[in-house]
Amino acid sequence: MKSSEDVLKIAGIEVRSRLITGSGKYRDDGIIGAVLEAAECDIITVALRRIDFDNPSDNILDNIPKGKVLLPNTSGARTADEAIRLARCARAMGCGNWIKIEVIGDQKYLLPDNTETIKATEALVKEGFVVLPYMYPDLIAARRLVDAGASAVMPLAAPIGSNRGLTTLEFIRILVEEITIPVIVDAGIGRPSHAAAAMEIGVSAILLNTAIASSDDPVAMACAFKWAVRAGRAAYLAGMAGVSQTARPSSPLTGFLHEKKE
Amino acid sequence: MDIIVNGKKLPVEDGLTVGGLLDIQKIVPARVAVEINRSIVSRADFDFVKLAPDDTVEIIRFVGGG
């Protein structure tokens, strides 16, 4: 497959960029525009939860380039019910019906509650949302999310804030192999090399926020992540092409079975 | 009449609609959600729903988040 034909399709929408980035934790919201331009992402997460100083005339949407898909999250929700209410609030903004379900069942490690996430997904899909659930990489839970109608699954790489990279790599690999909808790695990515490594194993996209926002030069870091995601994806495609184009040669150990007997 | 908007007490004209309130606050209706007394007001109703004295209004905007 040529990389120019490689698009990510979520809920029928085609996006070119496999880097999804957030808009939070920036000291100065004005920099967000430059970062998003550098990152060239098509999907951007936003939140309802936190506001810094009350400035009625400012709206984060002013800093987000036009034509992007907004992905609000349900940050702050602790149960399915809370996530559903937050999602409805988010939709009432009139900026689309995509929602990232984030139901944190544990405030110590900020780990997602898969059970509540599945419940929220079922309910919100029925209400017409495009649901992207943030989850703990568990194949059984992922299958339930697929059955519930999720448009992607978003397994974590490591606990939020730990910057540990792909601690759940093996389990993400299993999801990539078994799940037919896009697998998007979210949380725990600290470095571009983590992002590249995830893309190399066939993950569909990466979602990250903190690693860019808290770096000393967010614009430069956004570029680094953009290139890392592209590099990883290109490597994966090159590898895939290798496997599909060449037939598996006969193993030399059993080659003798195919030799013509004199 | 007095209403509370995003925590702040605001004197407004009787019979002010949600749309009218957004106008006064110079907020673009297309980018916010409005809750009155904890119920979401549908966007289509912004110009029809009238505010009542002591209503608690929350104008919700997206903010930066991951």
Place this chain on the structure above:
Amino acid sequence: MSFYKILEKFYDFDFNKFLSSVTAGKVEAALAKEVLTEWDFLTLLSDAATPYLEPMALKAKAITRRHFGNVITLFTPLYISNYCENVCAYCSFSRQHKISRKHLTLDEIDEEARRISAGGIRHILFLTGESHLKSSIDYLLESARILTRYFSSTGIEIYPLKEEEYAKLIAAGIDGLTIFQEVYNKDAYHGYHKGGPKDDFRFRLEAPDRACACGMRTVSVGALLGLGQPQIESFFTGIHAHYLQNTYPKAEVSISFPRIRPLAGTFIPPYTIDDIHFVQTITATRIFLNNVGITISTRESKAFRNSLLPLGVTRMSAGVSTAVGAHSSMPSTTQFEIADCRSVDEMKSDLLHLGYQPVMQDWNSRFL
């Protein structure tokens, strides 16, 4: 096991022996770990760890940055009544003190709320003394109903309640509880509280449990530093927060570090905790509990609070007065002297200059 039982087990522990046996090697080993045990925490609180303050500060800063970014959430405490039935040796609201007592009417609460919220504050913490007559549950519920209209998040710092009473307040929109044990050493506790319902050590200790059991979103604990041996009290505070995090995974847990300040009366605290050891306590706590909120109140000066910012602080009060009806014509006596009188605007401006992001709203109870 309840926290009371956990604490009881520690009462037999020879803290002095442990603390005096800590070596530099043990401190370094604790500092090198990613996940610390309680004993590592106690090690970092020891005198042997004091020379390691700078590496502790660096580690605390890195952890805070990863977990909290540069965010400092601002809030204002609102004292609505200082009538009190308790006799607490260290508090100016103690019932035997002849001070000016005040109790806000609901209209006055509304006026204070209007004034505070007009300044941009969206998180409020309201406080009362322990008076079941003057600050009854109904008064608290009515106050909650008023305040939750003006503020996104409303917390309480009041006398300990029964579980069903917390449930009522939560239903009325309260999402945070702050309650300081004052001193975790039980004997010392009884020494300081010689009258009134506050004498019930266990009832107070288990208040956060009752609140979390009925769904309180955030809970904040702390010891009044100076009342008990500071290293041990800081240790108990840390393990209390750790216990709450482990037992109530959905609750957000915070710690405050109030140091005793001058007040009306003649109380001299038996222990003093100097700035160096105060910083050691905060950094050790942050290293032990990566994800716990840390609040520093206006008991500390502006300059000192600014210096503490990188070390793990996540919440700060602004625009504070500890008098009831501070802006009325006849405010009450203050609970303690404020050392940082910055207004909300000054605080926001200072935080920005120092490279922090002042956050006015971290949650809005109306989302639900």
